[in-house]
Amino acid sequence: MRSVKILLLLLTLTSIGSMRTESTSTNTTLLCPKNCGTISFEYPFGIGDGCFRTGFNLTCRNHSTSAPRLFLGDGTIEVTRIDMNQGFVYIKPPTVGMGVDDESKRASLIDLENWPYSLDLMERTAPRSYQGLTSTEAYVMGCSAMAKLVDLTTNKTISTCLSLCAANDSSLNRYCKLDLYFTNATALEIQLTRINQTELHLVNPSSIKVIMLDYRNNDLEGVLNGSTTNVEATLAWYMNDHLSCEEAKNTNTYACVSQNSLCHDALHSSNSIGYLCRCSTNYQGNPYVHNGCQEKSLTPAAAANGCVTKCGSIDVLFPFGLEKGCYRDDSFALTCNTTSNPPTLLFEDEYTVTNISLEEGQVELEEKHGYIYMGNSTGTFVLLKEQAIVSWVIEMQTCEDAKKNMTTFACGHAHSSCFDTTITNDDGKFVGYRCKCSEGYQGNPYVPNGCTDINECSSPEKLLCYGICNNTDGGYTCTCPAGTSGYPRLAPCIPINKTHTLLLGVTIGVSNGLGLLLLCSSLLILRRKWKKRKQKKIRKNNFHQNHGLLLQQLISYSEDVSERTKIFSLEEMEKATNNFDETRVLGRGGHGTVYKGILSDQRVVAIKKSKNVKQSEIDQFINEVAVLSQINHGNIVKLFGCCLETEVPLLIYEFISNGTLLDHLHIPDGKSILSWDDRLRIAVEAAGALAYLHSAASISIFHRDVKSSNVLLDDHLTAKISDFGSSRLIPLDQTHLVTGVQGTFGYLDPEYYHTSQLTEKSDVYSFGVILLELLTGKKPIFSAECEDRLNLSMHFLQTVRENRRFDLIDDLVMKEATEEELIDMIGLVEMCVRLKGAKRPTMKEVEYKL
Structure with a gap:
């Protein structure tokens, strides 16, 4: 017996030892802690070797006089809660303070370098659908200070703001905001500098406090005036061992191991930096462990009897509910804030609900920050474009699919019917199903006996019955009183002795109607013949008029x-x-x-x-x-x-089938995949075509609207110059033409714009801008960080003057092109976009240089 115990002990120790060598294992065991005090968590988070995925280790510190405290990593950032569904870690807000007598202060705000956490993360939920995950900002509170937020990894200033108080404002709870966009796995430092309040006629300075807050889940006004202290900041977490789902799949470290799980790319500044795992539609749980995604547990409608169905003036009817066991599933859970007067109905504890329509399948919302943010938990809710209205379905599946499981089917009650519905917004089309009461019934189709008969006879203003109305189950009958006859749903009943007169009148009316119909048909045929003859004459006149x-x-x-x-x-x-x-x-x-x-x-x-x-x-x-x-x-x-x-x-x-050069260069969802060889070949082909138009044709043709959207590409990426709607023919003995200025901003020759003289060098300037697009991947008018919209050619000339000519080059071009090719191309572009046309090369010279 003793030897058996020793053997079991050895086996246990061996298994623990093997766990410690696999920090990325999903084989979580009963030995791994699942909470720290009142804070619970699941894999990939964990405490102790072998219980967490790399980067998701936690530290739990026990205290003799207070509750245990949970920290990320080695214990510098305190955790207040972890939301496994949405992918959030809520933390105690990092703060930095400066005393009233201090002139400056530099201090670390937060250090996330090399950790899988982000302050600016997007999730790609579909090929063209994105969702912001983070909502934390830094607020600078107090008077007379300038604050800078510095990225210590790059030593760049990310954001700057001034917190000022006017002399006629006695309050000291003024603030400014530092944006945390464009920050990811990095270390952030706050630099505070006191402002001379005398020169600016400000009130006396005060102490300064910088705090990071989740603006969606905190009472900002309460924080500013000091009445609220229980606040949080939010970090979004993601898998950072691979840059995308495509890279991660089929590898040993792929995190989305559960059946019925999905993988979504995690993006920062439009670049994929990792991925997230989610449970599929109609499933919930933990996608990071085997069999972690389980079918949603649904509350049967019958169980919702006795639940509170009103909050303030708004009815809360099943499938919605206010308490556990009163709503169909968590996505339909609402909260009633009874501390407000009148009580306020909240969706996701954040958005004020102003109306719920079971019939239309819509929830109308208000949001105190001015816009609506939809979290991952709302899989059956779709935000409509430019409206604070959320459309919902019971499940993201069709009626046919839903009926296969009658246990979870929502429309299985008497007089309740199912219908498919498609909701469309900017993110695409979403197909699901809802329930409605059958015709002749009204009420709530989601609960037993919720659809009750409509007594049509009690609503005579909506009823078409000129006789005696009798209500039936799901309908009504309408009959004529004794001694009368007719069609009482269409017209009043007529006494029987008047029936003969009525039949005679009907006969005469029908005869006249048939005669009138015959006359109208004849007139219509004649009119068609006349119209056809007239159109033929108009076409003939147009042909002669158009020479x-x-x-x-x-x-x-x-x-x-x-x-x-x-x-x-x-x-x-x-x-x-x-x-x-x-x-x-x-x-x-x-x-x-x-x-x-x-x-x-x-x-x-x-x-x-x-x-x-x-x-x-x-x-x-x-x-x-x-x-x-x-x-x-x-x-x-x-x-x-x-x-x-x-x-x-x-x-x-x-017809050219493969779109334009613009489509291939400027892709909304990512960077162009046009290789450097393809770009160079397209440039050579387009230059040859323009040179042909200028000099090789029987008469010179100036295109006047050369741009990337007028360079078409066929299936082999062969360039084709198109759209001669603005072109002008130039006799061979002329060098220019005076015309009204026409073209596209960004491509338009500045000299032509100011003088109205169109020359072949105007096309050369526009072609130079296309070469710039091929080199940089940027549009002719583009936006840069912390800058207004910039003119690409002007910005390029400035970088050349400042000897920064390689700063604008596209990453793919930098990898594939040789330094000699880049120097030659930059020199050619510089010549093409010179402000004076006389100093630009001809298109023939451009073609030769390319």
């Missing part, structure tokens, strides 16, 4: 041109675009609308429907079509022809 005969002569001179270019009829265009249907619109711009069309020979084309063209410009338009029809260059969008039977002529181009 169709002249264009036919111009393109017939060359057999090649006449084969490539065709004058289409309006009927062909309407058939190709399904009568210019809105679903065929490819884009709208300053010059008109572009439609996708399919010709009778199955060629896919782009049809440009321009805005109004002056009659004086028609001759030039015809000449331009004739010239463009002769252009046969592989990097210029081909013109297939035009249609002159409309008031404004239509142009028909080849």
